[in-house]
Amino acid sequence: MYFDSYITGKRIQQLRKTKGLTQEQFAVKLNISDRYLGKIERGEGTASIDLLVEVAISLNTTLDFLILGVLDTPRERELNAQIKKQNQNIQNFKSKLNSLIDELDASASV
Numbered sequence: 001m002y003f004d005s006y007i008t009g010k011r012i013q014q015l016r017k018t019k020g021l022t023q024e025q026f027a028v029k030l031n032i033s034d035r036y037l038g039k040i041e042r043g044e045g046t047a048s049i050d051l052l053v054e055v056a057i058s059l060n061t062t063l064d065f066l067i068l069g070v071l072d073t074p075r076e077r078e079l080n081a082q083i084k085k086q087n088q089n090i091q092n093f094k095s096k097l098n099s100l101i102d103e104l105d106a107s108a109s110v
Contacts, residue, residue, distance in 0.1 A: 002067070002068060003067055004043075005040075005043040005044075005045070005046050006042075006043025007043070007069070008040075008043070008047075008052075008066055008067055009040050009041040009042055009043040009044075010041070010043070011065065011066055011069070012040060012041055012055055012059070012066065013041040015059040015061060016041075016059065019059060023037050023038055023041070026058070029058055030051065030054055030055065030058065032051070052066055052067070
């Protein structure tokens with residue numbers, strides 16, 4: 001089972017609190033009652049996909065995170081892997097460059 005309304009509700013609650021919003025303030029922003037928001041946050045009510053999209057946008061997060069707890073997208077993982085590879089290439093280049101500098105210093109002092 002992928003969707004757990006309780007866990008999703010807790011994620012919404014955590015993000016809302018991180019943004020410094022009360023249930024009342026966030027409910028007004030979403031155009032729902034604070035009572036309904038409370039039910040969603042406790043896992044007692046299930047939000048529509050449209051409402052979850054609105055929640056994700058309002059809290060500057062993704063549906064993947066709200067529903068599955070996934071913090072990054074496949075594209076972000078791909079970009080992070082490319083960045084990691086480029087950082088390794090830079091480190092290898094720096095190491096080779098330092099070796100060449102050491103060789104030049106050694107030959108210059110002879």
